[in-house]
Amino acid sequence: MAASVARDRLPPLVWAAVLIGAAIMVAPLIWTLLLSLKSNTELVGNSGAALQPPYTLGNYVAIFGSSSTTRWLLNSAVVSLGTTAGVLILASLAGYGFARLDFPFRRSLFVLVLLGLAIPSQAVILHQHQLFADLGLHNSYPGLILPGLIGPFGVFFMTQYMRAIPKELDEAAMLDGASRFTIFWRVILPLTVPAQSTLAVFTFLGSWNDYWWPLISATRSDMYTLTVGLAASQMNYAQTSGLGFLMAQAVFASIPIFMVYIIFQKQIVRAMAGAALK
Amino acid sequence: MPGLELRNIRKAFKGTEVLAGVELAVAPREFIAFLGPSGSGKSTLLRIVAGLETADEGEVVLDDRRIDTLPPGDRGVAMVFQHYALYPHMTVRENMAFGLKNARVPRGEIDALVSDAAKVLEIEELLDRKPGQMSGGQRQRVAIGRAIVKKPRLFLLDEPLSNLDAALRLRTRVELAQLRQRVDAGVIMVTHDQAEAMTLADRIVVFNDRRIQQVAPPMEIYSRPANSFVARFVGSPAMTILPARLDGGGDFARVVLGNDARVDTRVPRNGLPQGETVEIGMRPESVRVCGLGEGTTDAEVQLVERLGERSLVYARLRDGAAITAEDEGTTSAKVGDQVGLRIDGAAAHLFGPDGTGYHRQAA
Amino acid sequence: MTRAERRWDGLLFVAPFLLLYLLILIYPLLRGVWLSLHSVDLFGDGRFVGLANYARLAADPVFGQSLVNTFLITLMIVPVLTVIALALALALNRATRSAAILRGVFFSSAVLSVTIVTLIWRFVLAPDAGLLGELWTAFGWEPLPFLSAPNLVLPALAITTIWWSLGFPMLLFLAGLQQIPQDMYEAAALDRASKWTTFRRVTLPSLRRTTILVIMLQTAAQLQIFGQSQLLTAGGPSGASRTAVLFLFETAFGRWELGYASAAAEILFLIILAVTLTQYWLTGRAREGEDGR
Ligand SMILES: Nc1ncnc2c1ncn2[C@@H]1O[C@H](COP(=O)(O)OP(=O)(O)O)[C@@H](O)[C@H]1O
Ligand SMILES: [Mg+2]
Numbered sequence: 001m002a003a004s005v006a007r008d009r010l011p012p013l014v015w016a017a018v019l020i021g022a023a024i025m026v027a028p029l030i031w032t033l034l035l036s037l038k039s040n041t042e043l044v045g046n047s048g049a050a051l052q053p054p055y056t057l058g059n060y061v062a063i064f065g066s067s068s069t070t071r072w073l074l075n076s077a078v079v080s081l082g083t084t085a086g087v088l089i090l091a092s093l094a095g096y097g098f099a100r101l102d103f104p105f106r107r108s109l110f111v112l113v114l115l116g117l118a119i120p121s122q123a124v125i126l127h128q129h130q131l132f133a134d135l136g137l138h139n140s141y142p143g144l145i146l147p148g149l150i151g152p153f154g155v156f157f158m159t160q161y162m163r164a165i166p167k168e169l170d171e172a173a174m175l176d177g178a179s180r181f182t183i184f185w186r187v188i189l190p191l192t193v194p195a196q197s198t199l200a201v202f203t204f205l206g207s208w209n210d211y212w213w214p215l216i217s218a219t220r221s222d223m224y225t226l227t228v229g230l231a232a233s234q235m236n237y238a239q240t241s242g243l244g245f246l247m248a249q250a251v252f253a254s255i256p257i258f259m260v261y262i263i264f265q266k267q268i269v270r271a272m273a274g275a276a277l278k
Numbered sequence: 279m280p281g282l283e284l285r286n287i288r289k290a291f292k293g294t295e296v297l298a299g300v301e302l303a304v305a306p307r308e309f310i311a312f313l314g315p316s317g318s319g320k321s322t323l324l325r326i327v328a329g330l331e332t333a334d335e336g337e338v339v340l341d342d343r344r345i346d347t348l349p350p351g352d353r354g355v356a357m358v359f360q361h362y363a364l365y366p367h368m369t370v371r372e373n374m375a376f377g378l379k380n381a382r383v384p385r386g387e388i389d390a391l392v393s394d395a396a397k398v399l400e401i402e403e404l405l406d407r408k409p410g411q412m413s414g415g416q417r418q419r420v421a422i423g424r425a426i427v428k429k430p431r432l433f434l435l436d437e438p439l440s441n442l443d444a445a446l447r448l449r450t451r452v453e454l455a456q457l458r459q460r461v462d463a464g465v466i467m468v469t470h471d472q473a474e475a476m477t478l479a480d481r482i483v484v485f486n487d488r489r490i491q492q493v494a495p496p497m498e499i500y501s502r503p504a505n506s507f508v509a510r511f512v513g514s515p516a517m518t519i520l521p522a523r524l525d526g527g528g529d530f531a532r533v534v535l536g537n538d539a540r541v542d543t544r545v546p547r548n549g550l551p552q553g554e555t556v557e558i559g560m561r562p563e564s565v566r567v568c569g570l571g572e573g574t575t576d577a578e579v580q581l582v583e584r585l586g587e588r589s590l591v592y593a594r595l596r597d598g599a600a601i602t603a604e605d606e607g608t609t610s611a612k613v614g615d616q617v618g619l620r621i622d623g624a625a626a627h628l629f630g631p632d633g634t635g636y637h638r639q640a641a
Numbered sequence: 642m643t644r645a646e647r648r649w650d651g652l653l654f655v656a657p658f659l660l661l662y663l664l665i666l667i668y669p670l671l672r673g674v675w676l677s678l679h680s681v682d683l684f685g686d687g688r689f690v691g692l693a694n695y696a697r698l699a700a701d702p703v704f705g706q707s708l709v710n711t712f713l714i715t716l717m718i719v720p721v722l723t724v725i726a727l728a729l730a731l732a733l734n735r736a737t738r739s740a741a742i743l744r745g746v747f748f749s750s751a752v753l754s755v756t757i758v759t760l761i762w763r764f765v766l767a768p769d770a771g772l773l774g775e776l777w778t779a780f781g782w783e784p785l786p787f788l789s790a791p792n793l794v795l796p797a798l799a800i801t802t803i804w805w806s807l808g809f810p811m812l813l814f815l816a817g818l819q820q821i822p823q824d825m826y827e828a829a830a831l832d833r834a835s836k837w838t839t840f841r842r843v844t845l846p847s848l849r850r851t852t853i854l855v856i857m858l859q860t861a862a863q864l865q866i867f868g869q870s871q872l873l874t875a876g877g878p879s880g881a882s883r884t885a886v887l888f889l890f891e892t893a894f895g896r897w898e899l900g901y902a903s904a905a906a907e908i909l910f911l912i913i914l915a916v917t918l919t920q921y922w923l924t925g926r927a928r929e930g931e932d933g934r
Binding site for chain 3: 006010014018021022024025026027028029031032035043051089090091093094096097098100101102103104106109112113116118119120121122123124125126127128129130131146147149150152155180184205208209210211212216226227228230231234235243246247250253254257258260261265268269272
């Protein structure tokens with residue numbers, strides 16, 4: 001099936017509308033960038049100054065001088081990478097179990113997992129907060145990571161993907177004397193790399209950008225993730241009036257995520273194609 | 279007893295019986311073909327031997343050791359899958375080494391076994407490629423190679439040639455025959471292609487309706503089918519089988535067809551079941567076209583199939599029964615012609631009311 | 642390999658996930674239902690009050706307003722977002738380099754976190770230090786107090802959200818467009834269908850399921866809108882932009898009325914569940930419709 005791509009030229013009016021739209025998309029980003037390149041004092045009471053030079057990298061230098069921003073960056077990295085690794089491991093194991101093995105209550109357990117897709121996070125977040133308080137896990141990396149591991153989507157996604165791998169491969173491996181775990185580890189898992197990378201990108205994006213949970217779980221500023229740290233900075237903005245510095249923080253915080261996006265564009269687009277197909 | 283023994287194997291899927299008490303003995307180094315219509319349980323039985331399926335009842339014994347309780351990897355059998363089932367992410371070398379690694383064979387030995395097998399199969403230059411970069415025929419060889427390196431006592435092949443195009447299929451058939459001389463192991467091959475079974479197998483096992491219908495060397499299956507199912511299933515075009523009536527005769531049975539044509543067979547009279555209703559079976563090559571009124575019976579030509587050195591003539595007897603006959607490649611018979619048919623009674627088979635086959639005495 | 646081993650080893654693969662899942666998702670979910678029937682504060686497990694929390698919610702004008710605000714902002718966002726995303730997908734479903742760049746531009750905001758988005762938009766919308774303020778002043782107008790006027794604040798949050806959320810629906814529509822078989826367009830061209838007819842008779846019907854998916858995903862997401870209102874306006878002025886989840890947050894973590902907050906969470910859960918089920922029902926029907934073609 002040939003993919004359908006329009007081949008005619010865009011009418012000039014439509015073209016103009018799209019360009020205006022693009023300008024609206026980009027203008028706030030450029031504005032932020034310009035503000036971040038101005039010294040704080042210049043901007044006091046006159047943010048319009050952002051439109052003229054002189055520009056300076058002083059705010060960015062200040063970020064590296066401020067231990068909190070770099071600490072938040074570290075926290076975000078640990079939490080996002082930890083969550084991503086955890087999701088990949090748990091979802092792959094469970095996906096293999098559901099897709100390939102027969103065990104008591106398999107169907108009912110899978111349905112139980114699917115039901116989780118319909119549970120919005122806000123329906124459980126208060127009680128997760130209580131649970132983690134009881135376990136004494138707030139303001140810790142496990143406390144920030146664990147709730148990110150239970151999304152049913154990963155399990156569902158890996159199960160579907162593994163179901164599509166021919167069963168003959170498992171059988172060939174069984175005749176080759178491979179154990180259950182060897183079959184999983186050496187035969188099936190390497191074949192799921194495309195699915196793993198898609199799941200990884202989405203988990204990473206979601207975890208990096210998560211706000212609700214770290215907001216209530218990380219209450220000590222040295223355990224803030226970048227999202228929560230930036231929220232705290234902007235709440236305090238009225239006191240500090242360091243507008244340029246604040247914007248530099250925003251730019252700085254978006255650099256990793258933009259890099260992930262640019263590197264993994266393909267996975268994102270492919271996942272969307274999968275969703276539209278379902 | 280060395281070799282493979284299947285004892286009273288039963289298997290049902292969700293209440294539907296697929297194998298109803300199968301018994302079979304395979305000699306060491308014997309090449310066995312499982313032949314039968316699709317859905318007759320051939321693959322299921324093969325997979326029970328391999329350990330990919332568990333029988334509900336019965337035993338699988340290989341070289342006097344009961345293997346149905348062992349995991350597939352410990353049974354001393356290797357399998358070639360219909361779609362090859364090569365590991366797509368591994369090179370050919372890794373594919374072939376995988377089973378040996380799992381068996382903790384030392385590295386040096388693995389390398390030697392793999393390169394030996396690669397030499398035999400002439401796939402040395404493919405060793406560092408992945409399955410995705412190879413043709414169907416090459417993948418087939420690798421799949422066989424992966425089985426060979428394990429030095430199994432029994433090879434199991436499930437329709438190994440069915441994914442190849444016609445030319446490649448013939449070539450691979452020849453190669454399988456040669457290969458078979460080189461390995462010191464038995465072979466069981468599932469197929470629904472009778473030509474394949476006839477050319478390769480020492481013995482053919484014909485399956486139908488949950489049961490083994492006949493186990494015999496190819497020519498015996500062809501010339502002495504155990505029952506009318508085997509008779510119809512083996513041979514192309516199929517044997518003509520018509521209702522008939524026993525009618526006197528001496529030591530050998532004489533039968534009368536529906537249209538009163540009389541055929542003297544060489545099937546011994548005694549040993550036939552009581553009653554006079556039987557069926558007569560005639561292969562096309564024992565029914566020849568001749569001039570009107572000159573043969574055993576007359577018929578109207580329905581279709582002529584010219585095959586070059588001979589022609590097949592599909593005709594109808596006066597009572598409407600369909601019969602297949604043979605004629606010269608240069609036949610003049612045309613659709614609608616009335617012709618005579620000479621039936622070679624010496625080559626005819628009889629089938630009792632329960633389908634059991636009766637044949638002329640073996641020479 | 643005995644049969645029993647074969648049957649139980651599968652559980653080992655799913656157990657790690659399932660245990661966490663039961664502990665961190667299912668247990669809190671059930672506990673939430675239980676708590677919503679109790680009066681609970683910081684200092685203990687409280688006492689059973691039956692449906693009193695729900696009755697109190699029904700009578701609470703603050704909760705009522707937060708629900709109304711949530712519905713209003715969802716209504717402002719979802720239709721506009723869907724139409725713009727579809728229009729962009731139609732315009733940018735081209736193999737040219739400029740189309741690819743523009744797709745990237747329109748998607749870029751989607752990878753940002755809500756804190757960055759609100760940070761950016763705070764200084765677009767603010768009348769004294771914002772980009773729009775500068776623009777308005779440049780035209781000689783009085784800057785509009787987007788974040789402090791009760792009738793402007795919800796639209797301002799809606800615009801922020803649309804800017805932020807455009808990317809994924811656009812990609813979904815693009816993927817949907819790519820899956821329309823080319824031969825359907827060729828058949829339409831042979832039938833001398835006009836562009837407009839082709840769009841209405843071929844493109845739109847083929848995008849039905851994608852459209853339902855986009856609308857429902859967005860509805861479920863926007864009913865849970867939180868960060869924008871918490872960060873940009875703290876629900877103000879005087880509750881004009883307080884959303885349901887913000888109400889939940891304030892009740893639970895501001896006033897520590899956990900039972901009461903739980904009841905609010907259950908109400909919101911039911912509303913979102915209803916939306917999700919509607920989606921399954923609608924896609925089911927859309928699929929039947931397609932099979933019937
Ligand atoms: N895993 C299974 N579950 C249910 N039925 C099966 C399964 N495998 C095979 N069957 C059924 O058993 C019968 C025999 O199948 P099979 O052994 O594959 O036949 P063959 O290889 O002779 O074509 C078929 O009717 C098939 O539908
Ligand atoms: Mg089969």
